[in-house]
Amino acid sequence: MKEKVSVIVPVYNVASYIGRCMGSLLAQTYDNLEVILVDDGSTDESGKICDGFADRYPMVKVYHTGNRGVSAARNRGMEACGGAYLTFVDADDCPGEDMVEYLVWMIEETGSDVAGCDFWEFGGEDPFRQKERTDGKEAFPVETLQGDEFIEHGILKSNTRCWSKLFKKESIGGIRFAEGLTIGEDMLFLLRLALDGKRFSQSGYQGYGYFRNREGAMMRTFKNSYMDQIVCWQQALEMIGKKMPRLACRTEAILLVSVMLVVGKLSMLSSKERRGKKEYTDKCSCLIKKYAGHRETFRGLERGYRIKVIIYRYAPKGYMWLYHMRTKKG
Numbered sequence: 001m002k003e004k005v006s007v008i009v010p011v012y013n014v015a016s017y018i019g020r021c022m023g024s025l026l027a028q029t030y031d032n033l034e035v036i037l038v039d040d041g042s043t044d045e046s047g048k049i050c051d052g053f054a055d056r057y058p059m060v061k062v063y064h065t066g067n068r069g070v071s072a073a074r075n076r077g078m079e080a081c082g083g084a085y086l087t088f089v090d091a092d093d094c095p096g097e098d099m100v101e102y103l104v105w106m107i108e109e110t111g112s113d114v115a116g117c118d119f120w121e122f123g124g125e126d127p128f129r130q131k132e133r134t135d136g137k138e139a140f141p142v143e144t145l146q147g148d149e150f151i152e153h154g155i156l157k158s159n160t161r162c163w164s165k166l167f168k169k170e171s172i173g174g175i176r177f178a179e180g181l182t183i184g185e186d187m188l189f190l191l192r193l194a195l196d197g198k199r200f201s202q203s204g205y206q207g208y209g210y211f212r213n214r215e216g217a218m219m220r221t222f223k224n225s226y227m228d229q230i231v232c233w234q235q236a237l238e239m240i241g242k243k244m245p246r247l248a249c250r251t252e253a254i255l256l257v258s259v260m261l262v263v264g265k266l267s268m269l270s271s272k273e274r275r276g277k278k279e280y281t282d283k284c285s286c287l288i289k290k291y292a293g294h295r296e297t298f299r300g301l302e303r304g305y306r307i308k309v310i311i312y313r314y315a316p317k318g319y320m321w322l323y324h325m326r327t328k329k330g
Contacts, residue, residue, distance in 0.1 A: 001032070002030070002031065002032040002104075003032065003084040003085055004032045004033070004034060004082060004083040004084060004085070005030060005032065005033050005034070005083045005084075005085045005086065005087065005100050005104065005166070006033075006034050006035075006036055006077070006081030006082060006083030006085070006087075006169075007025055007033060007034070007035045007036065007087055007088075007089055007100070008036050008038065008074055008077030008081060008086060008087070008088050008089070009021065009025075009035065009036065009038065009077075009088075009089050009090070009091050010038050010040055010070045010073035010074055010077070010088075010090070010091065011037050011038060011039045011040060011042060011046050011047075011050055011073070011091045012039075012040040012041070012042050012046070012073070012091075013042050013043060013046055014044075014046050014091040015042075015044045015045040015046045015049060017092035017211070018037075018046055018049050018050065018091050018092075019049065020092075020094060020127065021089065021090075021091050021092065021093060021094060022035070022053055022060075023094075024094040024095050024096070024097065024127070024209070025089065025095065027097045028095070028098075028099070028101070029097055029098050029100075029101045030098075030100040030101040033059055033100065034060075034061065034081070034082060034083060035053075035057075035059055035060045035061070036061050036063070036077045036080055036081055037050040037053070037060065037061070037062045037063070038063050038073040038074070038076050038077050039062060039063065039065065040066075040067055040068060040069065040070070040072070040073040041064075041065060041066045041067030041068070046091075047062075047064055061080065063076055063077070063080060068179065069179060069180065069182055070182060070185070071177035071178055071179045071180070071181055071182075071185045072177075072179045074088060074162075074177050075176045075177055075179065078169075078172070078176065081169065084168065084169055084170070085103075085104060085107065085166050085167065085168060085169065086166070086167050086169055086172075087163075087165065087166045087167065088162045088163050088165075089163055090163055090211075092211040092213055093163065093209055093210055093211050094122070094127040094128070094209035094211070095164075095207065095208050095209065096128070096131065096206070096207045096208065096209065098207065099117065099164075099207035099208055100166070102117060102203075102205060103115045103116075103117060103165070103166035103207070104166065106142055106166070106203060107166060107168065107201065109142065109201075110142060110144045110199075111199070112144055112198075112199040112200055112201040113167070113168050113171035113193070113198035113200070114165055114166070114168070114171070114190075114193065114199070114201070115165065115166045115200075115201045115203075116159070116164055116165040116166075116200065116201070116202045116203070117164050117165075117202070117204075117205045117206070117207035117208060118164070118203065118204045118206045118207070118208075119163075119164050119206060119207070119208040119209065119210045120132060120206045120208075120209055120210070121209075121210050121211075121212050122209055122211060122212065127209045128209065131209065132206045139205075140203045140204045141203070141204075142201050142202070142203045143201065143202050143203070144199060144200070144201045145199070145200045145201070146197075146199060146200075147193070147194035147195060147196065147197045147198050147199070147200070148194070148244060150190075150194045150200040151191065151194045151240065151244065151247065152244075152247060152250075154190075154200065154202070155187060155190060155191055155194065155236075156247065156250050156251065156254065159190075159202070160184075160186055160187035160190060161186050162177075162186040162189055163186075163210075164207065164208035164210075167193075171193070171198050172193070173196075175189065175192045175193060175196065176189075177189050178235075181228045181231065181232060182225045182228050183225065183226065183228040183229040183232070184228055184229045184231070184232025185228075185232065187232055187236065188235060188236065191236055191239060191240075192239075195239060195243055221265060221268050222262075222265035222266050222268060222277070224280075226262050226265050227262060227280055227283070229258045229261070229262065230255070230259055230262060230283070230284075230287070233251070233255040233258050234255065236251055236255075237251045237255055249294060249296040249297045249300055250300055252291045252294060252297040252300075253297050253298075253300035253301050255287065255291060256287070256288065256291055256292060256297065256301060256305070256309060257301070257305055259284050259287050259288055260305060260308050260309065260312065262280070262284060263281075263284050263312060263316075263319070263320065264323060266280060266281055266284070266320065267319070267320040267321075267323035267324045267327065268324060268327050269324075274320065281316070281320075284312075284316075285312075285316050288309060288312055289313060292309050292310075292313050
């Protein structure tokens with residue numbers, strides 16, 4: 001008998017997309033599946049749509065909560081799941097029909113705690129039109145990494161997503177997503193698993209369809225929650241610095257990039273709006289001054305970011321004005 005897989009889907013105001021996502025989950029080739037929809041206080045028709053799927057399909061369970069954020073929704077799903085394995089899917093994405101089956105095979109073949117595949121991106125077109133066509137999954141070698149190796153060759157190389165991965169429930173234990181964070185919470189979850197000594201397997205097979213939502217969080221102008229990515233990488237630096245000090249400078253470099261991304265968002269605001277965000281601009285300036293002076297950290301930045309960091313370090317107001325004017329003209 002195949003082990004049950006729980007698919008946890010946080011749902012918040014995605015009435016336009018949840019049907020498409022559910023279609024891809026109901027079409028999975030793996031036949032021992034439960035889908036857990038966590039309605040995170042949606043104010044549109046998302047909750048009713050979820051209830052409709054639960055009424056029609058016994059494998060679908062729905063939980064309605066107050067609006068507590070994606071991390072709390074995932075945690076609620078983990079509390080409710082009955083599978084030996086679990087995976088996370090965003091409600092506007094579309095996993096390939098064989099994703100779950102493939103990831104289960106990876107875990108059972110390698111004995112790893114976490115298995116991950118690659119993804120393709122799509123916009124308004126057919127979700128599967130951009131999927132890479134191959135002669136078979138066997139064309140993609142599977143790599144298995146110990147926790148410290150995954151930190152170095154995965155997390156610190158932008159593999160920070162929890163979706164497109166399958167987890168052994170018993171391997172997660174009491175590890176949960178940090179609630180109150182909306183950007184970077186995936187990375188911290190994976191980092192805690194890696195530091196706990198879990199094994200990761202990964203493959204280049206495109207098993208997950210990621211929706212490029214132009215209205216998504218990273219496409220909008222500054223919101224206070226954008227500071228979360230800085231908070232998360234500060235926490236990551238503290239954890240990595242203690243257990244893997246040789247990777248501290250690489251982590252500092254990523255933190256600097258995160259700071260400059262936030263600075264870019266802040267720069268898009270008007271002068272009056274920026275004055276109201278002084279605590280955030282001050283924090284960004286302090287972090288740049290603290291870490292940009294570390295030679296190895298600075299050398300680890302791409303050339304473009306070195307230039308940005310230098311300008312912002314010595315002329316933060318000038319940098320933000322120039323960025324604002326350039327964005328305004330664009």
